[in-house]
């Protein structure tokens with residue numbers, strides 16, 4: 001297998017590490033990192049997360065070791081996540097693949113028609129305003145209703161967004177952690193990864209992905225299929241070959257790699 005030729009020996013390599021995650025050759029890898037639930041703990045609200053003080057240094061060191069191939073791949077909008085990634089100027093895939101920032105410039109998916117997204121956002125905002133406990137998160141490419149503060153609001157949130165998805169062609173309804181989201185049809189972290197891995201300077205390197213959510217599973221599956229290193233963070237069924245308990249453990253493993 002190709003990745004064995006370039007020095008990666010798959011699952012067997014992890015047998016002797018304390019965390020069970022093998023140590024890849026970073027200079028021959030592309031490291032995709034999910035954000036919420038993977039690099040930072042989940043919080044009550046999207047704007048209430050606490051970023052570990054050393055995260056910036058960790059990402060900088062990993063970027064150096066991979067030759068700039070650390071890719072943040074998140075459901076958040078790029079305009080939002082950059083607030084938490086001060087100093088990181090590497091590639092970012094945002095909105096679950098609906099946005100990308102590869103060489104500094106942000107590009108939105110062509111199907112995320114701004115007028116339709118604005119309309120969806122306004123309607124979801126109005127709905128949340130009449131359902132205390134629901135949080136509406138507007139993105140340049142879609143909209144989310146968060147029900148973490150009141151799980152009884154999951155069913156009405158679902159019904160509302162489902163109705164919107166049926167009346168707005170090109171937008172699909174997705175379930176993630178304590179949230180429902182409308183996003184452009186046809187996008188996905190796996191789709192973005194595949195496209196990116198065909199381009200320089202990523203082509204020919206081994207994909208690594210750390211992710212925590214059901215929305216990360218297609219990408220974890222794809223990375224596993226490629227013979228790359230797929231790491232599930234937290235509980236739940238997964239296609240990944242490795243698992244770490246929480247974001248703190250994920251950061252510890254990443255730190256181990258740069259200290260090796």
Ligand SMILES: O=P(O)(O)OC[C@H]1O[C@H](O[C@H]2O[C@H](CO)[C@@H](O)[C@H](O)[C@H]2O)[C@H](O)[C@@H](O)[C@@H]1O
Nearest residue numbers: 035036042043044045046074075076177178179
């Ligand atoms: O792909 P990710 O980087 O994991 O982003 C997924 C979603 O993360 C955020 O929502 C989640 O985290 C919040 C803060 O901890 C939490 O309150 C919420 O319940 C979670 O669903 C973010 O707000 C979303 O836009 C992302 O899609």
